[in-house]
Amino acid sequence: MTYLEMLEYIYKERPSGKITLGLERIVELCELLGNPQCSFRSVHVTGTNGKGSVTKLLSNLLIEHGFQTGGYYSPHLSSFKERILVNEEFVPDELYLECFREVQKFAEQMDQKGETHKPSFFEFTTAMAFCIFERMKVRTSAIEVGLGGRFDATNVLKSDVAVIVTVGYDHMHILGDTLEKIAFEKAGIIKDSIPTVCGETKPGPVEVIKKVCEEKKSELHLLNRDFIYENTEMKLNENRFDFRGQREFKRLELTLNGEHQFLNAAVALEAFLLFADRMGFEVKEEAVRKALKKTTHPGRFEVVGERPRYIFDGAHNASAATSLRKAINTYFKGEKLAGLVGILDDKDKAGVLSQIAPLFERLIVTRPVSHRAVNPQETYEIAKRYNDSVSFEPDPIKALETLKEEGWPTIIITGSLYLVGYVRDYVLDGKLEPEWAIAG
CATH class of the missing domain: 3.90.190.20 (Mur ligase, C-terminal domain)
Known part of the structure; x- marks a missing residue:
């Protein structure tokens, strides 16, 4: 089988046109694979907008601090390979095929139980990502939610930090028709006793996230309360800002363009600092500056x-x-x-x-x-x-x-x-x- 034949199978054989809510299929699939998602530490990122940029920033922050790092993204722009990166680079086709065959074997076992038990496109590819990360001995990861959070396939993770970047109107036929309902779905990635970072400031969704954090005993870090970006300067591909949160940094430079990227960078930084605290490694200012400046996100301005x-x-x-x-x-x-x-x-x-x-x-x-x-x-x-x-x-x-x-x-x-x-x-x-x- 070639890489393109593998893709044809994933696109044609895995249902992607409709979404069946629930984590039962991904949980079973990961168990059959030996729970590869437990082999690395992770920051889990959701949000109506900004989650891809935040995930890219987190991935580069971890790489610049010396960690073999997995990045999981969706959707891709041009190539499926963009979804599953190790140290922000494509993984070899041979490894794709190896992990594909492993996931396919167990997915087709599950298919025999009926249509509602058949792993979807996103469940299948999420399991492949976890398998690839385990095989490549990834130690840390930045994982982007596909849709929502509570029932997203990535929510099988036992993450160290939960991130909710923003809450806005999108996928309302699935997530709900109010910001509060959408916030509740996104807050589904919050785990017991792990910190949560939130870049949303609208009162309605923030109250929902606060309530979930209280129930989960999760320490909530809110934009403009617990961390902030300020003194912004904007020039194409050369944008600067100051950050105050778990630590303070002056005149950080972003290649990412747009005022919204300051928010994304602040959210990523606060989450990274909390992750570093949980992992017990030293945060180096030079590495932080290098990571933010080098981060690009194709297709985003x-x-x-x-x-x-x-x-x-x-x-x-x-x-x-x-x-x-x-x-x-x-x-x-x-x-x-x-x-x-x-x-x-x-x-x-x-x-x-x-x-x-x-x-x-x-x-x-x-x-x-x-x-x-x-x-x-x-x-x-x-x-x-x-x-x-x-x-x-x-x-x-x-x-x-x-x-x-x-x-x-x-x-x-x-x-x-x-x-x-x-x-x-x-x-x-x-x-x-x-x-x-x-x-x-």
């Missing part, structure tokens, strides 16, 4: 090229779109911009487009490469409410080439991460990863 200059940003919900709008107004205020946008059907299309569509002199709506985007025409109709210079082209590459031919100096590709990853591949490599033919 990522700037590529000069003319045209491309900005890739997965603003997939209203909160992320607000952050994108603020970043554009900070770094590119007054410039004429073209936009290429595609949004999944289960997202708040009006919430995203009302924030970003008015920013563009020219806008093309397209279709993300996903089975969750079958009605891009609806996206186009909504976009017309907010922009008079919008057109529709279902093929993302044709849409991009149109904007290039029109001579726009700056093109922003945004909306779904599936769109961002697809177009980013084409821009960087002049071709598309063969995985797209399988995943799409």
